[in-house]
Amino acid sequence: VSGYIEAVRELACELLDLVAEGLRVPDTSVFSRLIRDVDSDSILRLNHYPPMPILCKDNDTSSSYNTNRVGFGEHSDPQILTLLRSNDVGGLQISLNDSVWFPVSPDPSAFCVNVGDVLQAMTNGRFLSVRHRALTNSCKSRMSMAYFAAPPLSTKITALPQMLSAVRPSLYRPFTWGDYKKAAYSLRLGDTRLDLFMKRGEELA
Numbered sequence: 001v002s003g004y005i006e007a008v009r010e011l012a013c014e015l016l017d018l019v020a021e022g023l024r025v026p027d028t029s030v031f032s033r034l035i036r037d038v039d040s041d042s043i044l045r046l047n048h049y050p051p052m053p054i055l056c057k058d059n060d061t062s063s064s065y066n067t068n069r070v071g072f073g074e075h076s077d078p079q080i081l082t083l084l085r086s087n088d089v090g091g092l093q094i095s096l097n098d099s100v101w102f103p104v105s106p107d108p109s110a111f112c113v114n115v116g117d118v119l120q121a122m123t124n125g126r127f128l129s130v131r132h133r134a135l136t137n138s139c140k141s142r143m144s145m146a147y148f149a150a151p152p153l154s155t156k157i158t159a160l161p162q163m164l165s166a167v168r169p170s171l172y173r174p175f176t177w178g179d180y181k182k183a184a185y186s187l188r189l190g191d192t193r194l195d196l197f198m199k200r201g202e203e204l205a
């Protein structure tokens with residue numbers, strides 16, 4: 001497990017360095033430094049969704065979901081970046097607006113990379129954390145393994161200076177990752193947690 005975590009942490013760092021480069025941030029390790037920190041709060045989570053047999057077809061395909069059987073309710077990942085792998089059983093869906101869910105094809109040889117809320121705050125909304133959920137399958141078990149790349153608890157999260165301009169002031173009040181986690185526990189899984197730190201009205205000036 002520790003070998004996997006090291007490898008996936010390195011991949012997250014490489015991706016984040018490319019994100020910084022793409023955003024033309026001169027200090028390209030601005031995100032990866034947080035994850036390489038010895039106090040990084042990154043975690044690995046294993047999810048198992050046992051089959052929920054209804055209308056189980058003989059020739060099951062990965063599209064035979066139970067749309068009313070949500071295994072993991074809709075949410076965005078709060079951290080910086082998530083690297084998710086799964087077995088060949090589908091169920092993951094993403095939503096780009098409030099009502100439409102798109103299935104993500106299962107591919108055991110690929111990573112699904114989710115932008116987390118902290119990356120949204122640090123990029124001042126240029127990168128958006130994605131809402132997703134996982135449905136159970138009628139016949140097969142879905143297994144997934146998610147690495148959540150996170151900063152240390154004491155890290156102050158603010159938009160990078162390069163993400164700010166007169167016409168685009170910072171959208172969020174500064175918070176620490178520890179504050180954010182604490183606030184998240186006071187909400188329900190599906191609540192948009194970043195809203196708690198969103199500036200309003202005069203604060204935006």
Ligand SMILES: O=C(O)CCC(=O)C(=O)O
Pocket residue numbers: 045047072077084086091092132133134143144146
């Ligand atoms: O199992 C999945 O595909 C989703 C898991 C997930 O969203 C999570 O662990 O945060």
Ligand SMILES: [Fe+2]
Pocket residue numbers: 075076077132
């Ligand atoms: Fe998630």
